[in-house]
Amino acid sequence: MKKILFFVLAFSSFTFAQDKFTRIDSLLNYLNENNKFMGSLTIREGENVVFNKAYGFADVEKNIKADRLTRYKIGSISKTFTAVMVMQLIEEKKLTLQTKLARFYPKMANAEKISIYDLLHHRTGIVDFVNQDSTFHKVIDQKHSKEAILKVITAYKSNFEPGSKYEYSNSNYFILGCIIETLTKKSYAENLQNRIVKKAGLGTIEEKTEMTDKGAVTNKVFIPTTYYKEEATNTENKESFSYYFDGENWAKSYENHNSIAFSSGGLTSTPADLTKFIYALFDGKLVKPTSLDQMKEIKEGYGMALIQFPFGERRFYGHGGRIENFSSMLGYYPTEKLSFSLISNGDNYVQNDIIIGILSIYYKMPFPFPKFMKMDKAELAKFTGTYASKDIPLKITIAEKNGELSAQATGQxxxxxxxxxxxxFVFAAAGIEMVFGENSFILNQGGMKYNFTKE
Structure with missing residues (x-):
């Protein structure tokens, strides 16, 4: 459920002989065939879907291939849905951006100072119970009641004075989801369906036949393909597991209990639905233009569950997400009414680099396909060994097998x-980059750098 920010551009010359969509398809097929990517991509121009294709498997063990209707967990893109519902409640005069947290949870630290605006912009000082509280990592597969999680959040001391700075915290959007339920007296899942899914048409129309006194009657039924649920993944219901590549095969990731992610990262959707959602948002179907303008107000890199990221001279709005080993990105360029969504349920390559490739090809810019090759064992041998760091109490062993490197940290x-x-070298699933030097390497992860020296 961590946010993802990008882009850095690097191009070299290439002659475009193929149609851009054929070439995008070729890129994703190439990555999939080299065990670098499984997932789905949708590109939408205005209301029209111009590209929609899935790659790899929804269930490797059962040999169930993914298709354009496969549903994936979207992680923190869920926050954008939550923010939209909060803005709708503000439009309905049930809430204001200045409403204080004390109205709902007076016992939380600084509740009398924290506003709805602060919650939406991650400016509260409330500890992130998912990523900063290690106790949850041990029980992340178990159901937790909202009351239990709110009790944990209430027990935290504040990280900083509310409003003074930005610090991403899943707790903020978990609380907002609870506030939505309190104000509407309806579940978050029900609000999601009524306020967004049905309005934006995020689903499919299927024919259902029922037997009546007059015989068989066939009706067309709307089946939502974006939803929140706490039940485990069911691949028979077009849902997907997530995977990581262990060096030889795609291995299934552990599944979190969705009660923990809730309104901060618990939604299931499709790339097609996500592009339709953000188009509907910017087209005025979900909130008023004034509300959208408020959502787009960026402070220290973050709006109301919207970030802005560049691609050349273009500025996209959207959000990223990560949960289990699902990785997702949603972007919208208002000038062209262009939206895209890429969801990976298996990544062994940096998703940001895949998106750079997709957009480069779309805009007919030079983009050479990456080269995947096994290096000479003698060349790799200089990297192998055990490394220690003064920065963190951790040792990492680098080993070589069949022309490829692997890393193993103490106890992992x-x-x-x-x-x-x-x-x-990179390990995309964890956002790890290792840059080797003479008997040393620098480990980059999450904006932090750690120096390691060979023992």
Whole structure:
């Protein structure tokens, strides 16, 4: 449920002989065939879907291939849905941006100072119960009541004075989901269906036949394909598991209990639905233009569950998400009414780089396909060994097998390292980059750098 920000552009010359959509398809097929990616991409121009295709499997064990109707967990893109519902409640005069948290949860630290505006913009100082509280990592597969999680959040001391700075916290949007339920006296899932899914048409129309006194009657039924539920993944219902590549095969990731993610990251959807949702949002179907303008107000890199990211001279609005080993990105360029969504349920390559490739090809800019090759064992041998760091109490062992490197930290399982360039290797699933030097490497993860030296 962590947010993802991008882009850095790097191009080299290439002659475009193929149709851009054929070439995008070729790129994703190429990544899939090299065990770098499984997932789905949708590109929408205004109301029209111009590209919609899935790659790989929804269920590797049962050999169920993904298709354009496969549903994936979307992680923190869920926050954008939550923010829209909060803005709708503000339009209905049930809430204001200045309403204080004390109205709902007076016992939380600084509740009398924290506003709905602060919650939406991650400016509260409330500890992130998912990523900063290690106790939840041990029980993340177990059901938790909202009351139990709110009790944990209430027990935290504030990280900083409300409104003074930005700090991403899933707790903020968990609380907003609870406030939505309190004000409407309806479940978050029901609000989602009535306020967004039905209005934006996020679903499919299927024919259902029922037997009546007059015989068989066939009716057309709307089946939502974006929803929140707490039940485990069911691939028979077009839902997908997530996977990581263990160096030889796609291995299933552990499944979190969705009661923890809730309104901060618990939605299931499709890339097609996500592009339709953000088009509807910017087209005025979900909130008023003034509300959208407020959502687009960026403070320290974050709006109301909207970020802005560049691609050349273009500025996209959207959000990213990560949960289990699902990784998702949604973007919208208002000038062209262009939206895209990429959801990975298996990544062994940096998703940001995949999106750069997709958009480069779409805009007919030069983009060479990455090269995946096994390096010479003698060349890799200089990287192998055990490394220690003064920055963190952790040792990492680098090993070589069949022309590829793997890394294993103390007390943890081994993970594959993918060659990126020169002396740089990555493990995309965890956002890890290792840059090797002479008997050393720098580990980059989450904006932090750690120096390691070979023992």
């Amino acid at each position: 399982g081994a993970f594959p390292l993918t060659f990126k360039e020169e002396t740089t």
